[in-house]
Amino acid sequence: MTMITIKINREGKIEKYKVPENLTVLEALEYINREYGANIKFRASCRNSQCGSCALTINGSPRLACETLVKDNMLIEPLRGFRVVKDLIVDREPYYQKLKSIRNYIVRKKLPNGLEEIEESEVEKTKELRACIDCLSCLSTCPARSSSNFPGATVMRQLLRFSLDKRDEEDRERIAFFENLYFCTTCSSCVEVCPMNIKLERAIEKLRELAFKKGYFLEEHRKVRENILKSNRSIPKIKESFLEKAKEFYKAENEKLRVAFFTGCLIDYRNIAVGFDTIEVLLAHNISVYLPKAQVCCGSPMLRTGQRDVAEDLMEKNLETLESLDIDYIVTVCAGCGSTLKNDYKLKNVKDISELLIEFEREYKKLKLRVSYHDPCHLRRGQNVYKEPRELIKRIPGIEFLDSKPQCCGAGGGVRSGVKELAKLLGKRRAKQFRDVDKVITICPFCELHLKEQGLDVINLVSLLKKVI
Template identity: 30%
Template sequence: MYKDQSLSELQDAVFRCVKCGMCRSICPVFQIEGAEASVARGRLALIEEFARDKLKAGDNLTRVLSACIMCGRCQANRPNLVEVVKLIRSGRSELARFLGMPLSRKLIMELFYPRKRLYFAFKLGSWLQKFLLRRIPKERGLRLRYPIPLLNRGVAFPPIAREFFLPKYSSTHKASRERMRVGFFVGCLINFVLPEIGTSLLEVLTKNGVSVVLPAEQGCCGLPAFLSGQTELANKLNQKNLEAFRGLDIQVLVTACPTCGEALKGYYELVNKRGERIEVLDISQFLWRHKELFSFPKFTDGILTYHDPCHLKHIQGVDQEPRKLLKMIADGKFVEMDEADLCCGFGGLYSFFHSQTASAINKRKMKNIESSGANTVVTACPGCLIYFRQGIQLKKLPVKAKHLIDVLRG
């Protein structure tokens, strides 16, 4: 369940920040904007003043807190165990209670519940994208053809899939010689934008003796709503997903989206039909833990490098499993890029509402990919994958971007 912190709890937690400034050297937003208000130290100082009632709620404070990309890089390197992401999220929630949600964010978040509304929105978007959006030849994305209120015309939108994943594949996919059975939490980006990631996951697991259960009723994990300060909406989504997976004969639930993984690990209490707690694992964790069950084709198409998704490394602490899997198939042709754990710039809704900063962060990432000498960059996040493909096309790099499970599928 998603829970908010009170103002008094915020004040006590913020006090742990000793204002050392370490966050300035690792924050991707600060390195672009250079303002104290765009780094964790500055934002936490403002939250502290707000919690002490020395700073009034207002649009400026809302703007400062919403401009955090929530990558967690500062939190992963914190000296005093300061939970930066949680504090900024709680600050957003408190401001939303005082001022209400900004209209643009509220309209987007309202699409996520009920589930039928979300499907209708994406179906409509899939049909309208050819009229309202135009493809830019030098980018793998779509831009607004006509100005739309509340949206930045420079934002690049990922193309919506013609056929969604869950309506086609929701069922139990049995392996011919079943050795294990897992559930699969799909997530919005895989369901509506990159369904090929889901089909790769099904193929890799079922071909190697792992049956996969896909409840049709699952929906958004709720974390985007929670990070935006809409806790009530996040918990509605939470409850619907709990109902979808309750009573299934599984002990493990896998996901191929780190944002969903963070939500499921941190805010869900999933139980199977025997009342046992269901363990949530990123697909890389599951595959490495049970590597003796799997046979992966060798990668022979050049050199691989790997990008750490923020919510996978900085929040969940998962960074070695994807690398070990890639090294298994790369025959020595795996290289580390500089700043492999630097944010790609996507950040979900961040890249829509802060497109200039997001684009600048992405350009820095593209330089690191190019300097690595690899011709394939692999990530374990569908959001990163979308933004990489746009950046690669924009810079005309001779590089492919792939999800980890697609590479392991061969």
């Protein structure tokens, strides 16, 4: 029988144990208590991924102990973000008290006469929302919850569940608003760790949509709406835009592909240099570039803050423009735009710049620089793109690359515009992880701007590549 070593964090002290391979973490804990008399305290019940009680932090991420297999040198810790009661048991009582405070049950002012039938279509509306097993993994990874009074995505999920139930007569949107509904950055870290694959960020967006319709919104988000209604951009224009300065078509000398460049608001109105860098980099890789002059805001700021009515108008305008083009791909250098085009527009021919360029073999000039990479949440989790930008950076001779664990900087989900103090706090925490590098690379104008305000030297990946083509 092959034995491997696992480590247990018992209230700050790391203990090592030999256990047989091919056990689940839950089985390994029971083996340790039985064979070593360790008396480690932990929670478990159903053993079948249904009760959620056995969730632990395993190698840095929340996982169910009953379904996670042990690996050599694995580190097992209590679920983060909660007070430790004993060993691997955390205090779940604050969560239960929060559920109690939001009246986590159907509220009726007048009961029906006799049996009340529920149509199947009504049941389907909340089916995914009811799949939660209360493992609390989402709460342990939420950056907003760790830095504010935001109760977490699963609490908002419960509020949406009752909001969509026609039997419920409570004002769930009002409760959500005063429970800091707009503190969520929509980073999707909760979705990433949810064992039931519940789309929690979509639940929050839907709840925000319902709240906005009832008049529960942040004034700063209303101002973004006004900008879009005036100019089809989420920010005001202060000078000649990138689309006004640039040509409509740039022909590559030895054309291999033709793409449409979807700029996004910040590149068009603020980061104009990044726009021209993108064109130069694409041309250097023998890619011809269309710049659709009729393109408008992708609608992401409206979708993330619940203002779907405006977003749908923007989507219609963009689809009319983009679907008429004779191109191979639509290319983005903004994580939010790319995620919106892929996931909300459902376009199949959209690529982040790193996804496209990684397919081309090209030698880059040497650049002696110590850099790291910041994962935009809407790129890593929204598009599952994280290997490609790292590989492109590593292709540059002379680059010293120091990787970093993904962590939300606080710029997304309307938090930067609407909850400035929380955004600043999250930005500062993220910035501390990059103090030992010359530059931080990213592929999101919002992350770039936000991290620059924390004192970091940040550039878009295309601006880095522009230096070495």
